[in-house]
Amino acid sequence: xxxxxxxxxxxxxxxxxxxxxxxxxxxxxxxxxxxxxxxxxxxxxxxxxxxxxxxxxxxxxxxxxxxxxxxxxxxxxxxxxxxxxxxxxxxxxxxxxxxxxxxxxxxxxxxxxxxxxxxxxxxxxxxxxxxxxxxxxxxxxxxxxxxxxxxxxxxxxxxxxxxxxxxxxxxxxxxxxxxxxxxxxxxxxxxxxxxxxxxxxxxxxxxxxxxxxxx
Numbered sequence: 001x002x003x004x005x006x007x008x009x010x011x012x013x014x015x016x017x018x019x020x021x022x023x024x025x026x027x028x029x030x031x032x033x034x035x036x037x038x039x040x041x042x043x044x045x046x047x048x049x050x051x052x053x054x055x056x057x058x059x060x061x062x063x064x065x066x067x068x069x070x071x072x073x074x075x076x077x078x079x080x081x082x083x084x085x086x087x088x089x090x091x092x093x094x095x096x097x098x099x100x101x102x103x104x105x106x107x108x109x110x111x112x113x114x115x116x117x118x119x120x121x122x123x124x125x126x127x128x129x130x131x132x133x134x135x136x137x138x139x140x141x142x143x144x145x146x147x148x149x150x151x152x153x154x155x156x157x158x159x160x161x162x163x164x165x166x167x168x169x170x171x172x173x174x175x176x177x178x179x180x181x182x183x184x185x186x187x188x189x190x191x192x193x194x195x196x197x198x199x200x201x202x203x204x205x206x207x208x209x210x211x212x213x214x215x
Contacts, residue, residue, distance in 0.1 A: 004103050006184035007118060011098055013177030014125040018091030020170035021132055025084040028054045028064065029161035031143060034154070049163065050081050076142050080135030084167075087131040091174070094124035098181060115185045122181030129174030136167045 028049030047054040054064040067073060070081075100107045101117025108114045143160055146152050 003184045006180050007103060010122065010177040010180030010184060011095075011102070013173045013180065014091070014098070014122075015095060015177075017125070017129065017170045017173030017177060018088065018095065020166050020173065021084065021091060021128070022088050024132075024163045024167040024170060025050060025088060027161075027163040027166070028052050030080075030139060030163045031158035032161045034147060034157040034159045047161065048158065050077060050084065076135065076139045080139055083131045083135045087128045090124055090128040090131065094121045094128060094178075097121040097124060119182050119185060122178040122184075125174050125178035125181065129171045129178065132167055132174070133171045136164055136171065140164055 026049075028047045028051070030050060031048035033046045044058065045056045047056065052064045052066045054062055056062045067077075070078065073081075098118055098121030099105060101114040101121065103114065108117060140160055143158050147157050147159070
């Protein structure tokens with residue numbers, strides 16, 4: 001019962017984390033305009049994402065433009081694109097693997113094999129979380145370094161956007177859910193080999209052990 005609860009909880013956390021990864025990947029708010037010094041009062045706000053850049057006017061109108069060339073992007077954006085897409089694909093693959101080995105399904109009959117499949121799904125989710133964490137931390141570090149760099153003008157300074165915070169939340173859910181899936185192995189399925197016990201010795205009518213047990 002405990003293993004089933006851990007399995008359902010881990011699957012739910014991983015599913016939510018995978019959805020957040022997809023949301024963070026599509027949102028354009030990875031970098032947002034920093035309002036500092038002479039840049040406090042502006043007529044527009046700039047959002048930079050993995051796939052597009054958006055300009056939001058003070059009137060509420062928003063215009064977005066897709067990035068024209070992949071090669072013209074910075075290295076952190078190129079890496080973030082690749083790793084977040086791979087992490088999203090791994091999230092879908094982990095869901096399929098976990099459902100196939102879940103205790104509530106009959107895709108696999110053997111309990112030991114089902115436990116190994118669920119464990120493999122947990123490992124896939126953990127890898128997905130780590131792949132998301134790399135571009136998030138890399139881009140956040142670049143934003144902070146540029147923010148405190150005196151050579152960068154105030155108009156070009158950016159702050160950490162909502163998409164990065166959503167990505168960090170997704171990473172935490174994937175790592176926690178993947179760990180729960182790895183720990184949800186049932187007690188009876190942990191041993192790959194059955195334990196064979198020696199037969200008990202019988203006692204004869206006169207109180208002595210049966211001579212058949214002696215060589």
